Amino acid sequence: MDPRESATIALRSIRSHKLRSTLTVIGVVIGIASVVTFATFGASVESEIVGGIADSGANNVYVFGQPNNEEGFDQALQPVFTESDIDNLGTIPGVETVVPRGRIPVNSVIHRGDTVSVQETTATTPDAVTNETLVAGRGFHTGENETVLNRAAVETTFEENVSVGDEITVQRTDQTWNLTVVGIVNGTRGELPVGNFGPQPEFYVPADPYYQAIVESPSANARQRAYPQLTVVSEPAETLSVTDAVERYLQAESDARQLAPDGVELVARTSGDFAEQISDVIQQITRFVTGIAVIALVVGAIGIANIMLVSVTERTREIGIMKAVGARNRDVMELFLLEATLLGTFGALLGLPLGLIVGWGATRYAEVGFAFAPFWSALAVGVGVLVGVVAGLYPAWRAARVDPIDALRYE
Known part of the structure; x- marks a missing residue:
């Protein structure tokens, strides 16, 4: 047919x-x-x-503790990267800077009489604030009573928007900090690219004097600040070689290797690694x-x-x-x-x-x-x-x- x-x-x-x-x-x-x-x-x-994720911080190498099991998640958040580790990582060829990040538990933040509940603030260094992410004002200075807020904290946290020059009060169980808002940012250098997919209010303060997580450094034989996460910022063309060098340092020479709890693996990841996993x-x-x-x-x-x-x-x-x-x-x-x-x-x-x-x-x-x-x-x-x-x-x-x-x- x-x-x-x-x-x-x-x-x-x-x-x-x-x-x-x-x-x-x-x-x-x-x-x-x-x-x-x-x-x-x-x-x-x-x-x-x-x-x-892939476009954010392409030349960043994120250093943190990764739990080998579910029970090790809390342990992975312990501060193990000392100031000696930060200094040594900064000497690796191709590294521009090392940005530490630590969390400080707080109870609330007050702005013009409006009190909101906040669980924590982020302690870091001035290198975390760059011109690319700065919306208004400037970055904070080490040792000063200053803070930088992201846009979510400025626009959605309080009844009135926060402006550069305003004062906020951070309350902890045993302390009260009066801080001047010196800058507003879209984000900071050093943030994990998978930390939050939505805009979350963030309050950034200088590690000195507010961050007080202190440990004994095995290499320096002295008490130093320690952080749960570091970000190694490399020159754009050197990211792969820097990542390899960071991994070798973590496993061989770092204080973190001796301070990390059992069940926690020290890793160095790039944005591309996170993008592939997601x-x-x-x-x-x-x-x-x-x-x-x-x-x-x-x-x-x-x-x-x-x-x-x-x-x-x-x-x-x-x-x-x-x-x-x-x-x-x-x-x-x-x-x-x-x-x-x-x-x-x-x-x-x-x-x-x-x-x-x-x-x-x-x-x-x-x-x-x-x-x-x-x-x-x-x-x-x-x-x-x-x-x-x-x-x-x-x-x-x-x-x-x-x-x-x-x-x-x-x-």
């Missing part, structure tokens, strides 16, 4: 049962659209988060959720198989006439298989744009950039067509095996 004639007969059969064919195609459309939506949204979230996690979640959406495609396949079996039964006499005038089993099978394939193809062609539209809407709601997922979209369309083929195989085989004599007597 001529392929064009087969296509004409198949389309005529589909049009003659518009409602039934439409309902069957809808099942495939929902399946394809679900796969494309979840895949597109996953790709968009991955692009937004991973892209932001990307793997998001891809796994996307594959899992998209796999669930494939269930809708299975339902669509069952719908196609069902309508084709019904069609075989309804058209038994027609099949007998076709065979009586010379149609071969292969021609009959080709006709019904083509009809099932067309249903799957229609569903795929309609499901793809619908999925992209819904995915775009999801990215607007989540306020992330839209990113197309070509692999999943092509796979979804291919599976939609394949669903039609597979679902139509048995009905087509059954139609081809109809006995022409019995078919002509069928009422």
Whole structure:
């Protein structure tokens, strides 16, 4: 039978049962659209988060303790990197500066009589504030009663926005600090790129005099400040070599190696390392959720198989006439298989744009950039067509095996 004639007969059969064919195609459309939506949204979230991480501090090497088990998480936050470690890391070729970061527990912060509960402030050095992140004012000076706030702390924490030159009061259990706001920043150098994905209020104070985590330095035989995290800022072209040198120092010469608790591994990570880890996690979640959406495609396949079996039964006499005038089993099978394939193809062609539209809407709601997922979209369309083929195989085989004599007597 001529392929064009087969296509004409198949389309005529589909049009003659518009409602039934439409309902069957809808099942495939929902399946394809679900796969494309979840895949597109996953790709968009991955692009937004991973892209932001990779672009933030590309020449930063983050040094911290990594727990080997769940019980070691609190231990990994202990201050183990001493001032001697900071000085030694600063002598590595290619290192511009080393920025320590420590946390100081506090109870509350007061601005113009408005008291808000705050759990901690960040203690660091003046090198943490750069011109690139400074919005207004300047960075704080070591040894001064000064503080720098990020925009979230300035705009959302208190009833009245904080301005450069304002006074704030930081209250601890046993101390009260009166600090002058000297700067407002978008962020600081040294922040872990995966610390917070949303804007969180941050209050930065100079480590000297406010940070008082003191340990005995094994190398200096003296009591020194120690921090739970350091950021080694390298020259842009030297990041890889600096990372290797930092890792060697941590394992061989550092005070932190002797001070770190059991179950805590000292590591040096770049933004690219964090981006790769986050990307793997998001891809796994996307594959899992998209796999669930494939269930809708299975339902669509069952719908196609069902309508084709019904069609075989309804058209038994027609099949007998076709065979009586010379149609071969292969021609009959080709006709019904083509009809099932067309249903799957229609569903795929309609499901793809619908999925992209819904995915775009999801990215607007989540306020992330839209990113197309070509692999999943092509796979979804291919599976939609394949669903039609597979679902139509048995009905087509059954139609081809109809006995022409019995078919002509069928009422």
